[in-house]
Amino acid sequence: MPENNTAISSDVIRGYNDTMILHILRQGPSYGYEISKRIRSITEDKYIIKETTLYSAFTRMEKNNYIRSYEDSGDTGGKKRTYYRITEEGQRYYNEKCAEWELTKDVVQRFIEGGEHGNDQKLS
Numbered sequence: 001m002p003e004n005n006t007a008i009s010s011d012v013i014r015g016y017n018d019t020m021i022l023h024i025l026r027q028g029p030s031y032g033y034e035i036s037k038r039i040r041s042i043t044e045d046k047y048i049i050k051e052t053t054l055y056s057a058f059t060r061m062e063k064n065n066y067i068r069s070y071e072d073s074g075d076t077g078g079k080k081r082t083y084y085r086i087t088e089e090g091q092r093y094y095n096e097k098c099a100e101w102e103l104t105k106d107v108v109q110r111f112i113e114g115g116e117h118g119n120d121q122k123l124s
Contacts, residue, residue: 007045007046007047007048008043008046008047010049010050010053013047014053016097016101017049017053017054017057018057018060018061018066018093018097019094019097019098019101020039020042020049021035021039021054021057021058021061021067021084022061022066022067022086022090022091022093022094022097023094024038024039025067025084025085025086025090026086026091026094028085029070029083029084029085030083030084031081031082031083031084032051032054032055032058032082032084035054035084036048036049036051036054058084061090062084064089064093065087065089065090066086066087066089066090066093066094067084067085067086067087067090068084068085068087069082069083069084070082070083070085071083
């Protein structure tokens, strides 16, 4: 059994990287490093998204029209930074993934709590 202070395996959470990113972008446009920091902060260091995972997600979500990217030099002193913002399609996808998560959580929880009858037999 993993300790409470260990990080979550990327295999476990892979299907919800887009959802986490879109959640952050619902609050306003942001850029890669800031999104990565927010994920780490929100999860209290239990999940640290790899840079390659993050940018693969950006590419996939932009291709699917869930986000749009743009360059801005805003507060960087002239250095251009790529920002991402959520689209209406991205908001719909986010809502679908949230509903899917509720169903997934319900299904898995039934097994963690011992199933419908609570006294499933153990294999010997």
